[in-house]
Amino acid sequence: MLALNAQDIHMQQHAASKQEAIKAIAGELTQKGLVEAGYQDGMLAREAQTSTFLGSGIAIPHGTTDTRDQVKATGVQVFHFPNGVDWGEGNIAYVAIGIAAKSDEHLSILRQLTHVLSQDGVEAQLKTIRGAEEVVALLNGKATDPQALVFKPEMILTGFPATDMTTLQAVAAGLLKNHHCLDSHGVSALMASSPVHLGQGHWLLGAAEGVQKTGISLVMPACSLTHQSQPVSALWCMAANNALHLPVLETLMEWKISNQLSTCTNDSPDALIAALTQGSSLPSAPCEPATLSDAMAIDGESGLFTVTNAHGLHARPGAMLVNTAKKFSADIKVANASTQSPAVNAKSLMKVIALGVKHGHQLQFTASGTDAEEAIAALGAAIQDGLGEHA
Structure with a gap:
């Protein structure tokens, strides 16, 4: 896991061009002992090949694969540009994250960054952020949009040894309180409420008092329970002070x-939350590798392709894949079949990089639209050709 601290953040920086910004970032990577001086040339060469602008006001300049021998240790240096830097093609970067990484280490860094930075409202926060500690919290995923729904994997608890509904209510309320969705008054109000049976063993409990943030928790008992003569297999708790839960x-x-x-x-x-909040496909039974295409099937075309790039789907081949997808009007989704990830928009560089694709992983594409067949064929050909690299 990438560990950031305030010493990695450089606030209130200014640069007349992205080349000037990259040189400044490379200088700090060198100063911190993460890279040799020659790594700067690799960063500039990489930018000349394909833009490292991710979106949402963020760029991730880094070196080419043939300058990885210039990397001494994995790390990053983060530059904050309050006035923005023109990163080309009308894109303005407010934060540039210079990455030094050996081999496949860069994939975990990119996945962490894109997971955090793809959240709604991040660009607005980056424009107005004031201190290095705030940047650290944001990039480490500890700062969130106060208007965003709070629903995380750690708020889903399976196999809890409960013997009655009251115990499940207490645990679900505790999860919401621990994630700052409910205060003590809200917990008491939730405990005094009566859950509603949705059906098929699922129950729903809502809270409107003492709500600090709109959030959802889910608790499932280890053993079969009954409540009001109905089975209990899951309790959903929703704390809401707006309409984000609807x-x-x-x-x-x-x-x-x-x-x-x-x-x-x-x-x-992760997959359950994605299905509920992002509209990703939800399997009707536990997934097996052979049935992944069924789980994400849509009307249209599909294709399964193996990534042969030695260093996986880092920024450059990722950008090549996304640019290929953008040539077509079809709606194109992609999932990492090797990790059973939810399907994401194949035209979003952030979401594609966040799949964490390594050498040998298989990508499952689905496309719908008038040019869906051509899109799948082009994506397959691009992957076979190495996505701009000699695989």
């Missing part, structure tokens, strides 16, 4: 109608 509630109702409630909790917490 899309999740609507999806749960749709799953109830389609008899998916009973199997939705078979999936991993």
Whole structure:
């Protein structure tokens, strides 16, 4: 896991061009003993090949694969440009994260950064952020948009040894309180409320008092329980002071109608949250590698391709893949079949890099639209050709 501290952050920086910004960042990477001086040439060469602008006001300048021998230790240096830097093609970078990484180490760094920086509202926060500690908290995922829904994998608890509904309520309320969604008054109000049976063993409990942030927790008992003569397999708790929870509630109702409630909790917490908040496909039963294409199937075309790039899908081949997808009007989704990831938008560089694709991983594409067949063929050909690299 990438560990940032305030000494890695350089606030209130100014640069007339991205080349000037990259030179300054390379200088700090060298000063901190992370790279040799020659790494700067690799960073500039990498930028000349393909822009390292990720989106949301963020750029990730780094060296080429043939300058990795200039890297002494994995690390980053973060530059904050309050006035922005023109990163080309009309893109303005407010934060540039210079990366020094050996081999596949860069993939974990990119995945962490893109997971955090792809959240809604991050660009606005980066423009106005004031201190290095705030930047550290944001990049480490500890700072979130106060208007964002709080629903994280650690708020889903499976196999809890409860003997009654009251115990489940207490645990669910505690999860919401620990994530600053409820205060003590809200916990008491939630405990005094009566859950509603959604069906198929799933129960719903809502809180409107003492709510600090809108959030959701889910607790599933280890053994079969009953409440009011009905089975209990899961308790959903929603604390709400706005309407952010309503899309999740609507999806749960749709799953109830389609008899998916009973199997939705078979999936991993990450996949379940993605299905509820991002509209990703939800398997109706535990996934097996052979059935991944069925789990993310849509009307249209599909293809499964193996990434042969020695260093995986880092920024340059990732950008090549995304640019290929953008040539087509079709709606294109991609999932990392090797890690059973949820499907994401293949035209978003942040989301593609966040898949953490390494050498040998398989990518599952689905596309719908008038040029879907051509899109799948072009993506397959691009991957086979090494996505701009000699694999």
